[in-house]
Amino acid sequence: MRKNIVAGNWKMNTTLQEGVELANEINTLLEGKSKNCEVVICVPFTHLTSVNAVIEPSIIGLGAENCSEHESGAYTGEVSASMVKSTGATHVILGHSERRQYFGENNEQLLAKTKQALANGLTPIFCVGEVLEERENGTYNDVVRSQVEALFSLSADDFAKIIIAYEPVWAIGTGKTATAEQAQDMHANIRHTIEEKYGKELADNTSILYGGSCKPGNAPELFAKPDVDGGLIGGAALKADSFIGIIEAFN
Ligand code: PGA
16 A cells, blocks of 8 residues: 655755754654654755765655756756765655746656656655646646646656655645645545556555645644645754654654
């Protein structure tokens, strides 16, 4: 069966020293605690190696927030999937709405990034989600479906390695969460889209996380929905106690 996962997305926050301290604190608080989900923290590139040194891999997985669509070479300022992997990271967030919106990442690039991640043994946390206008004009199901379909040239073996994160853009960092029903409806739609292409077993085994103003207060209701398999957490992942509070929603 699919895994429950709580993943933190630190975005462009914390200095190296603050990040190491936060990772250490989360690791210490989780040590010896039983939890009913996997925990991953996705941190800036500069932090990966140092954070890896202070977390216990059996307690917390480590991820980057992006990687290049290219393998290596003359791409000044870019970071490849193999570089990310070589830090000890296991995951990488791809297609976050901030990357799509501010850095113009498109479906073609995101497919290439996903292939790079998979070729280097990283688990992609692939983000999809509609903007407010698409929610309001009723096209949100089609928008998200086409974002998921962007990966449909992958083999079933490869697609099976991907975690999907549904993050309605209007809910990210706004304090405005999707209702548990809105999240459930979309997650069921995503799972159905995957089922049509790859079959029921693979769809049932795909973890689909919710992201967008998820907090300890609303996580239990969201995670109780049958197709919501955890969360991708931004703001609330930057404080150890609120991040742990969300992890505890699975207890
Ligand atoms: P938020 O961000 O929890 O701060 O809304 C979620 C995300 O962007 O991954």
